[in-house]
Amino acid sequence: MLTIENLHAQVDGKAILNGIDLDVKAGEVHAIMGPNGSGKSTLSSVIAGNEDYEVTQGKLLLKGNDLAELDAEERAHLGIFLSFQYPVEIPGVTVTNFIKTAINANRKAQGLEEMPASDLLKKIREKAKLLEIDSKFLSRSLNEGFSGGEKKRNEIFQMAMLEPALSILDETDSGLDIDALKIVANGVNKLKGKHNAVVVITHYQRLLDYIVPDFVHVLFDGKIVKSGTKELAHELEKKGYDWIKELA
């Protein structure tokens, strides 16, 4: 699904990623953990195509497609989805209209007709139910005045609607209370399957109790310094990140 080879990236001339290798296969859940400033969010931005970051070396492939020359929207059309840590507010554009615009933009890129309104509404209802979102929420302006939990739930709702091949969840657990966390995690679990993959980026192990990873990678100083299974996350929870720094 996602292949990253020796990826180096910088922002404003400052190197942030210093040679990342990662291979995520369809059907897998990977967790990327690490202390603040280790490059976690940069990695997700670079995969999604944020132009603020310059890739200086290495390769980024999705299903064999080289992403290097692709814009963020083209990457989305290939099936990359990024759940933002801080989703953007769009006053005056309702959640429903926004999702409609996004879905039809993706369909257009695939050479498909717009989704019929009745199909769209049916799908919205189905996915809203999955994330325990009520219909009033759908007619509110996107993210405007949403609580932290509502914003994150809305991110996963968009993921559910767009059905991406690769979902990157950037600090999706931050700002969530335990009930909201369970709803969000439950949503993600129901959406994952044989043909898609999920990369969970998190500072804490907490979310991984609910979205159980197949693999855990520890990022430090722009490099993956250790990889393992879910037990590694528990170890990090117990021991903190200091011992990792010694591995670097």
Place this chain on the structure above:
Amino acid sequence: MEFKEKLISSYLAFEEDMDLSDSVHDTRAEALKVFEEKGFPTKRDEAWKYTSLDSLIREDYALFPKSEASIELKDVKKYFLYDTDTYKVIFIDGVYSPFLSNTTHDGLDVCLMSAALTKPKYRDLINTYFNKIAPGDDSLTALNTSYAKEGAYVYIPKNSVAEKPIEIIHFSSGNEEALWLQPRNLVVVDKNSQVQIIERHQSLTEHPVVTNSVTEIYVHQEAFVDYYKLQNDLPTASLIDNTYITQEKKSHASVHTFALGGKLIRNNLRFYHKGEHILSTLKGVTILEGKQHVDHSTLVHHSQPNCESHQDYKGIFSERSEGVFNGQILVDKIAQKTNAFQQNNNVLLDDKATVNSKPQLEIFADDVKCSHGCTIGQMDEEALFYLRTRGIPKKEAKALMTYAFANNVLESVQLPSLKKRINGQIARKLGVNLGFEL
């Protein structure tokens, strides 16, 4: 001959059709003197520092259309907000078009300034209201006054609600090579009454047109005036809009200005308070491209205690377009407990686009809440990135952001069909199909 000279010498011809013994005519003659003395404003005038009329007045314009233009309804229908159900006062090249209009004298007056200025039954009203708030020393207003003859006249008697909105539309047919128009409107809304008005200037060809318009609006006690200016003309049409509003106690006057197209637009919008507990609302959305130039010059003069004013202007500028916002708030010493707010936010989409924003607060009272905020920035790249990660292409993403940016002004439009129309115009202007009706 310079155009200024032409304006002055043509006055004799204009006078030929006028009743020279009339007091209105004295007003005109005095106004012409003011214009003759002051001439057109130049960049040396502080209030015109960022807007030059030079390129306009270098040309020659016809002042009186030679022949009456005829326009088919089907050709202009699209500029009407509604097919039916509005009062309409429609002019073609400054001349009233009875065929396209729908006026009334049934309970309220929606008719012509020419009638109000000449018929004896309006004499008292004209003596009370005509040219009473328009400042005598403003040269362009004086120029309009000197040629004041035609426009819309609206009178809403007390305790009544105009059931239908009023559309005032000035078409220019292109019959003249170049045309200079000077409509004069008067709106009087008596005690505890309400009206909604939509004003529009529209060229039908690319022959240059300059409109120097003056509108006086009187909002009596507890009355509500909801006024919309739709400025979406061709790139060959220019507009100098001078609107003067006086409000009495507990009244609300609201003016929305949508400046979406034209060569040069200058909006002089002035609010004066004559009582307490007044609310004044000034909102605007400006979306420009090419070399278009729009200058919003506002004044709210708080001269009574316990009044409130809100100004909110959003501007989006691409290519080499230019925006100016000059927002003046004046709070007299007596005007305690004033709440006066002003916002002007601008987004520059291209390197060559410019905005000059100048808040001017002069506050002489000590117990007031006044605030102003002005921003000039680029489009939020982070927000664009967010939209693009959802598969929305950059152009559409920019359009969505633009729409969102202007949204709180659009939200306050009270007429649903007008709101829809403006949203449609904005979507077309941004050149996108967002897949839903804005």
